Amino acid sequence: xxxxxxxxxxxxxxxxxxxxxxxxxxxxxxxxxxxxxxxxxxxxxxxxxxxxxxxxxxxxxxxxxxxxxxxxxxxxxxxxxxxxxxxxxxxxxxxxxxxxxxxxxxxxxxxxxxxxxxxxxxxxxxxxxxxxxxxxxxxxxxxxxxxxxxxxxxxxxxxxxxxxxxxxxxxxxxxxxxxxxxxxxxxxxxxxxxxxxxxxxxxxxxxxxxxxxxxxxxxxxxxxxxxxxxxxxxxxxxxxxxxxxxxxxxxxxxxxxxxxxxxxxxxxxxxxxxxxxxxxxxxxxxxxxxxxxxxxxxxxxxxxxxxxxxxxxxxxxxxxx
Numbered sequence: 001x002x003x004x005x006x007x008x009x010x011x012x013x014x015x016x017x018x019x020x021x022x023x024x025x026x027x028x029x030x031x032x033x034x035x036x037x038x039x040x041x042x043x044x045x046x047x048x049x050x051x052x053x054x055x056x057x058x059x060x061x062x063x064x065x066x067x068x069x070x071x072x073x074x075x076x077x078x079x080x081x082x083x084x085x086x087x088x089x090x091x092x093x094x095x096x097x098x099x100x101x102x103x104x105x106x107x108x109x110x111x112x113x114x115x116x117x118x119x120x121x122x123x124x125x126x127x128x129x130x131x132x133x134x135x136x137x138x139x140x141x142x143x144x145x146x147x148x149x150x151x152x153x154x155x156x157x158x159x160x161x162x163x164x165x166x167x168x169x170x171x172x173x174x175x176x177x178x179x180x181x182x183x184x185x186x187x188x189x190x191x192x193x194x195x196x197x198x199x200x201x202x203x204x205x206x207x208x209x210x211x212x213x214x215x216x217x218x219x220x221x222x223x224x225x226x227x228x229x230x231x232x233x234x235x236x237x238x239x240x241x242x243x244x245x246x247x248x249x250x251x252x253x254x255x256x257x258x259x260x261x262x263x264x265x266x267x268x269x270x271x272x273x274x275x276x277x278x279x280x281x282x283x284x285x286x287x288x289x290x291x292x293x294x295x296x297x298x299x300x301x302x303x304x305x306x307x308x309x310x311x312x313x314x315x316x317x318x319x320x321x
Contacts, residue, residue, distance in 0.1 A: 090104065091105070092226070094226060095222065101157045104145075106153075125140070141168050202313055220284055224282075237255050248285075254312060257307060258307065280297065296312050
């Protein structure tokens with residue numbers, strides 16, 4: 001036994017040995033997902049004390065539905081528990097300029113059956129329905145669903161001649177509000193292809209970190225404006241100061257990772273005797289009809305390193321995943 005291993009407890013050695021197969025390689029459990037079968041949920045007795053039975057170890061929802069591609073299967077990554085995320089409603093309104101739509105916290109293949117149910121229940125007179133495109137044409141308006149900007153979300157619209165119908169959106173919002181994520185568990189196989197892959201990419205361009213998003217700038221600005229107003233609300237840590245819809249930009253106050261990591265000795269022997277936040281400008285730049293860049297520019301006299309920019313953009317991008 002090597003000197004490094006002899007100090008490990010026996011239980012730890014047994015656990016390590018159990019992780020590997022006989023041939024010495026670790027088992028890729030992604031393969032197990034491909035053969036997985038859905039089982040009925042565990043049902044507890046009706047007369048149980050609800051206060052005693054809760055989720056001791058909650059499991060986050062996977063980002064999107066299972067879709068086996070031509071290049072094999074990769075297990076969907078779960079959404080992080082915490083990491084700055086805040087409680088959200090199942091259905092939320094978004095608007096930018098004269099445009100408006102709904103964001104539903106469920107994948108398009110789950111929302112599609114509900115959208116069909118809405119059209120039937122309201123007697124809208126369906127003239128055409130295309131699950132592949134996520135479009136229902138009625139005599140009154142055009143209903144549609146598509147993959148939302150964030151993974152596991154859907155965007156639902158109700159338009160007439162290319163303009164949103166306010167009364168229809170109000171009715172849709174009420175319709176989805178009385179339902180929950182469990183009510184959309186019956187997914188449509190025909191609508192599965194509406195779900196998109198990972199949309200955001202944090203990349204390094206020269207000496208600058210940026211976020212690439214293959215979506216139009218209006219949708220991104222509306223979603224980012226909504227999320228920043230809810231998440232950047234911590235005084236002297238992260239705050240949204242201004243929103244500029246015409247310039248597709250935001251002015252924020254943020255304590256960078258460099259500042260957060262300053263140790264007490266560095267603080268004592270520096271001009272700043274306490275941790276300080278600084279102003280940073282987040283800018284969306286249109287690269288094409290379906291291509292946008294998110295940048296972070298220093299708007300103060302304090303230092304803003306490449307690592308600071310990368311960490312901030314990672315945090316902001318997490319609001320859009």
